[in-house]
Amino acid sequence: MTRPWTATVLTIFPEMFPGPLGFSLSGKALEKGLWKLDAVDLRSYATDRHRTVDDTPFGGGAGMVMRPDVVARAVDDLAAGGAPGPRIYLTPRGERLTQARVRQWAEEPGLLLLCGRYEGVDQRVIEARGFREVSIGDFVLSGGEIPAMAVIDACVRLLPGVVGDAASLEEESFNEGLLEYPHYTRPQLWEGRPVPEVLLSGHHAEIRAWRRRQALEITRRRRPDLLPTLS
Ligand code: 9WO
Numbered sequence: 001m002t003r004p005w006t007a008t009v010l011t012i013f014p015e016m017f018p019g020p021l022g023f024s025l026s027g028k029a030l031e032k033g034l035w036k037l038d039a040v041d042l043r044s045y046a047t048d049r050h051r052t053v054d055d056t057p058f059g060g061g062a063g064m065v066m067r068p069d070v071v072a073r074a075v076d077d078l079a080a081g082g083a084p085g086p087r088i089y090l091t092p093r094g095e096r097l098t099q100a101r102v103r104q105w106a107e108e109p110g111l112l113l114l115c116g117r118y119e120g121v122d123q124r125v126i127e128a129r130g131f132r133e134v135s136i137g138d139f140v141l142s143g144g145e146i147p148a149m150a151v152i153d154a155c156v157r158l159l160p161g162v163v164g165d166a167a168s169l170e171e172e173s174f175n176e177g178l179l180e181y182p183h184y185t186r187p188q189l190w191e192g193r194p195v196p197e198v199l200l201s202g203h204h205a206e207i208r209a210w211r212r213r214q215a216l217e218i219t220r221r222r223r224p225d226l227l228p229t230l231s
Contacts, residue, residue: 018039040074054066072129076129090151093135097134134147179226
């Protein structure tokens with residue numbers, strides 16, 4: 001392969017990577033060279049002997065802020081070294097990640113993911129280096145590393161050759177926009193609970209229709225915002 005899809009991660013905790021991404025689907029794909037991971041220590045771009053990356057916030061307030069000069073040095077060095085693709089800063093303030101966006105990013109040559117710690121990163125370097133602010137959900141963690149892993153995992157499973165069974169991805173896009181129907185396997189009777197009869201029937205058209213109804217019903221109850229509005 002000429003240049004596999006590459007996740008470049010800027011973090012003060014590069015040892016966290018690959019972490020969970022080294023297992024299962026993403027881990028096997030990584031071993032096969034279907035994608036590449038470059039976890040870069042932000043501290044290596046600090047200039048003082050304590051390798052400081054943060055400082056106190058102008059205007060006062062709790063905690064510390066990551067310095068723009070350190071982040072910019074890192075980004076510029078990585079860009080010169082060919083770190084490709086959109087630049088993403090993981091923050092609860094960001095625009096919410098969607099599967100549509102994941103599909104776009106899986107088509108890029110890779111991603112540069114900036115992981116904040118403390119109270120976040122100086123806003124000027126986010127703007128000056130063209131980072132998009134992205135959130136994976138409405139909660140606050142202690143840093144951007146776990147969200148970065150989530151973004152990478154979501155992209156990697158869409159790369160060519162990563163999911164062996166192309167039917168799985170097709171089925172997923174068939175289900176487009178709805179929550180998934182429930183799944184069942186053996187034993188057929190477990191703790192007095194049977195598997196829905198229709199799934200044992202072998203009537204594939206009926207099974208398809210049942211799953212569709214289940215998907216619609218669970219979506220209506222949990223995520224009505226995902227359903228097209230009538231009018
Ligand atoms: C911490 C904090 C403490 C005192 C006052 C204000 C404060 N804000 C924050 C904060 O937002 N810290 C973030 C921690 C800074 C960026 C990295 N961190 C982070 C990213 N937490 N959660 C995310 C995240 C990213 C994407 N999607 C969901 C959550």
